[in-house]
Amino acid sequence: MATQQRRERERAQRETLIVTAAREMAETDGWPAVTIRRLAERIEYSQPVLYSHFAGRGAIIDAVALQGIAELTEVFRAARAGAAPGGELAAVVQAYLDFSTAHPALFEAIFTLAEGLPFGADAPETLKAAFAELFAVFAPLAGDRDPDALTEVGWAAVHGLAALDRDGRLRPDLREQRMAVLLGLFAKD
Amino acid sequence: MATQQRRERERAQRETLIVTAAREMAETDGWPAVTIRRLAERIEYSQPVLYSHFAGRGAIIDAVALQGIAELTEVFRAARAGAAPGGELAAVVQAYLDFSTAHPALFEAIFTLAEGLPFGADAPETLKAAFAELFAVFAPLAGDRDPDALTEVGWAAVHGLAALDRDGRLRPDLREQRMAVLLGLFAKD
DNA sequence: TAGGAAATCTAGCGTTGCTAGGAACATGAA
DNA sequence: TTCATGTTCCTAGCAACGCTAGATTTCCTA
Numbered sequence: 001m002a003t004q005q006r007r008e009r010e011r012a013q014r015e016t017l018i019v020t021a022a023r024e025m026a027e028t029d030g031w032p033a034v035t036i037r038r039l040a041e042r043i044e045y046s047q048p049v050l051y052s053h054f055a056g057r058g059a060i061i062d063a064v065a066l067q068g069i070a071e072l073t074e075v076f077r078a079a080r081a082g083a084a085p086g087g088e089l090a091a092v093v094q095a096y097l098d099f100s101t102a103h104p105a106l107f108e109a110i111f112t113l114a115e116g117l118p119f120g121a122d123a124p125e126t127l128k129a130a131f132a133e134l135f136a137v138f139a140p141l142a143g144d145r146d147p148d149a150l151t152e153v154g155w156a157a158v159h160g161l162a163a164l165d166r167d168g169r170l171r172p173d174l175r176e177q178r179m180a181v182l183l184g185l186f187a188k189d
Numbered sequence: 190m191a192t193q194q195r196r197e198r199e200r201a202q203r204e205t206l207i208v209t210a211a212r213e214m215a216e217t218d219g220w221p222a223v224t225i226r227r228l229a230e231r232i233e234y235s236q237p238v239l240y241s242h243f244a245g246r247g248a249i250i251d252a253v254a255l256q257g258i259a260e261l262t263e264v265f266r267a268a269r270a271g272a273a274p275g276g277e278l279a280a281v282v283q284a285y286l287d288f289s290t291a292h293p294a295l296f297e298a299i300f301t302l303a304e305g306l307p308f309g310a311d312a313p314e315t316l317k318a319a320f321a322e323l324f325a326v327f328a329p330l331a332g333d334r335d336p337d338a339l340t341e342v343g344w345a346a347v348h349g350l351a352a353l354d355r356d357g358r359l360r361p362d363l364r365e366q367r368m369a370v371l372l373g374l375f376a377k378d
Numbered sequence: 379t380a381g382g383a384a385a386t387c388t389a390g391c392g393t394t395g396c397t398a399g400g401a402a403c404a405t406g407a408a
Numbered sequence: 409t410t411c412a413t414g415t416t417c418c419t420a421g422c423a424a425c426g427c428t429a430g431a432t433t434t435c436c437t438a
Binding site: 035036037047048051056057 | 393394395396397398
Binding site: 382383384387405 | 417422423424430432434435436438
């Protein structure tokens with residue numbers, strides 16, 4: 001009876017151990033270095049144990065991505081809460097860009113590696129919460145435009161900046177001016 | 190004397206054979222299916238031959254990406270040339286999005302797989318030409334803003350839409366409205 | 379036609395994700 | 409306490425990967 005619960009507790013504990021280990025390894029050595037073998041050695045279990053928790057390497061990456069999305073949401077919330085009135089957009093956009101440079105491996109997991117995360121209607125709550133944060137910033141600027149569409153375009157613009165900048169495809173010396181241009185595009189006039 | 194030239198000609202021929210084979214395999218079966226072994230079998234040479242042309246698998250992907258960028262540039266040019274006056278922006282943006290959905294493997298090679306392409310000052314001509322096409326569309330809309338920064342932001346916005354849409358992270362039913370919003374943001378008022 | 383250089387192949391190393399099958403363990407009943 | 413049962417875990421190994429050393433064949437030149 002009670003042992004069953006203890007086991008489940010220990011299993012859940014080990015599962016988060018795997019996820020955090022994968023994340024730490026990715027952040028220090030990059031995702032290619034996160035192999036099942038190394039992961040198994042790190043958590044001091046054999047490789048098949050990992051497959052009793054996750055369907056495969058991809059599922060582990062997905063789990064890290066989901067955790068990253070939750071953190072990103074929290075970062076958004078904090079940025080919005082700490083912003084001066086009217087400065088919410090700038091604060092959240094800056095938070096997005098800062099997050100991508102501070103946690104490149106996490107960003108990579110979320111936006112280029114994760115493949116098993118369901119989107120759309122049956123997306124996990126974590127994911128909807130992240131979009132809701134963006135919506136809260138962009139929707140007030142919509143005017144007579146569709147607030148959802150505006151939010152998606154705003155997201156795309158910020159995300160594009162983060163992604164292209166991360167790959168070194170934008171001029172570093174224009175970073176501030178890009179920010180100014182972006183804010184100018186969306187600012188309520 | 191002349192044999193030397195013939196050999197170089199044949200080598201160049203075989204090199205493009207490799208690149209187009211890699212591209213075709215990627216477009217039909219996805220990039221993970223493009224392995225050195227399969228590529229070698231496809232071009233009917235042994236594996237080491239591939240390494241006499243390219244430093245490794247990554248370099249082959251880079252070559253496909255560069256070829257894709259050249260095509261993308263041509264698509265931009267055609268879209269801009271065929272657009273009605275004032276409709277250049279819409280035409281090029283639509284061309285970008287169409288390209289990403291029509292050639293997902295190429296898009297992936299260019300923006301998430303390529304790692305050896307130099308950017309910035311010493312970027313290949315092909316790459317500068319692509320940006321120049323975008324610049325030609327966005328710069329006229331700059332007004333008193335920095336035209337380079339505006340182009341980069343515009344590129345980021347379109348690219349973000351393409352990338353997020355490709356991963357199924359945007360609502361399909363809002364596609365047209367996103368386009369309208371985006372054009373509205375950049376349109377000269 | 380013989381010799382040397384260039385091009386190409388065979389074979390194999392180390393690593394990867396993943397899995398089958400057996401060993402060790404904890405659990406509940408007698 | 410002892411034994412049977414069911415769960416948990418590990419050892420060992422498969423197929424495939426990128427890549428490379430060294431032998432072999434092919435080609436050109438003299």
